[in-house]
Amino acid sequence: MSRRVIRTLLVLSVISIIGILTMQTLWVVKAYRLGERQFRQTAFIALQDVAEQVARLNRVTLGCDAVSQLSSDYFIVNTHSPVDPVTLEHFITQSLRQHNLITDFEYGIYSCESNRMIYGNYVSPQVHARRTASALPLLQTPEFTYHFGIRFPNQARFIASGLDNFIISTVAVLLVVLFFGYTLFIVLRQRRLADVQQDFINNITHELQTPVSTIRIAADVLRSEGIAEQPERLKQYARVLHEESLRLQKQVQDVLQLARSERMRFALNPQEVDLHDTLRRLAALYQPHVILQLDAPSPVIQADPYHLENIIRNLLDNAVKYCTGTPCITIRTRNEGNQLLWSVRDNGIGIAQEYHEKVFRQFFRIPTDRMHTVKGFGIGLYYVRKVIQAHRWQIRLQSEEGKGSEFVIVSI
Structure with missing residues (x-):
């Protein structure tokens, strides 16, 4: 399968996933809004029944606009007559149950005589718990002489509980998308x-x-x-x-x-190694192209001598191979606290910023005109980083294209 076909399939797959997630999101939002509208309509009918029961109890005529909604979860009910709190709470609870609105609510009764809320309560039918209601904003107009306010604080949770099937289907779709994405990732890798x-x-x-x-x-x-x-x-x-x-x-x-x-997996045999002695011995093999600046007062480190020599040889070989003129390699050492820093700097062709991480990948070679004139398999720097990671050291690359490269190793 060609790269062009894979790229086309990848683009189409991403577009399909985005489309599926978008449609699923719109579906859930639409279902929630429908549930919210149904809740509001059902609450209107239930509270209208409460107002009618209070009117029959007090033998008054009920207006056609007994129920008003002030916000998404807050309603005002005009009773046109005073009502006992216990009786009102019974009417509200019974009416809500009849209309399958089994959710918490808080209500407050407003008195036109004292111009204040004379009673308030928070009712949770599911656990039969009650607590004092917070201050509810009640209307103070001639049209609402006797009235009570009721709020449903858990309205969003109640509506969401009716969307179980939608939520389950959404989770199922997300799982399918995740598995598909993971499969696509594995295939591409x-x-x-x-x-x-x-x-x-x-x-x-x-x-x-x-x-x-x-x-x-x-x-x-x-x-x-x-x-x-x-x-x-x-x-x-x-x-x-x-x-x-x-x-x-x-x-x-x-x-x-x-x-x-x-x-x-690098079965290391760590020993005390004098880094300066190792660098001097290996640098002699590349003379007269190597300059030593061994300034570290404490050059002894715990390292595997075999792998340490191999990574130094790799860095020096690369410095020679990737140089268009006369190689000039500088090896420096210094101490910073309990760490020993040593670096290999060259005057070669350098490495562009976009390849600083890729050069440490297995088999990777920078695509240049010198790809086939410079011999190698693309495993040298990969091996270097694996050895450094096995020693729990760190390696940093500082390089610009055309200005040489410097590999800095931080040893403990």
């Missing part, structure tokens, strides 16, 4: 890994084929008749044979080293 592995196979085939072909040609020349009579040519091809065999050996060792580290 496997595709990326497959591409990386294919690139690695192509790269290693190209890298190994070069020294093998050179060795074969040199061997054929050395087997030819009369080569013994040409000592200079004999020495030249013997040198080529030796160099290419060493190069092939190093490439094989790099791959085996990575495979061993992946399998054994």
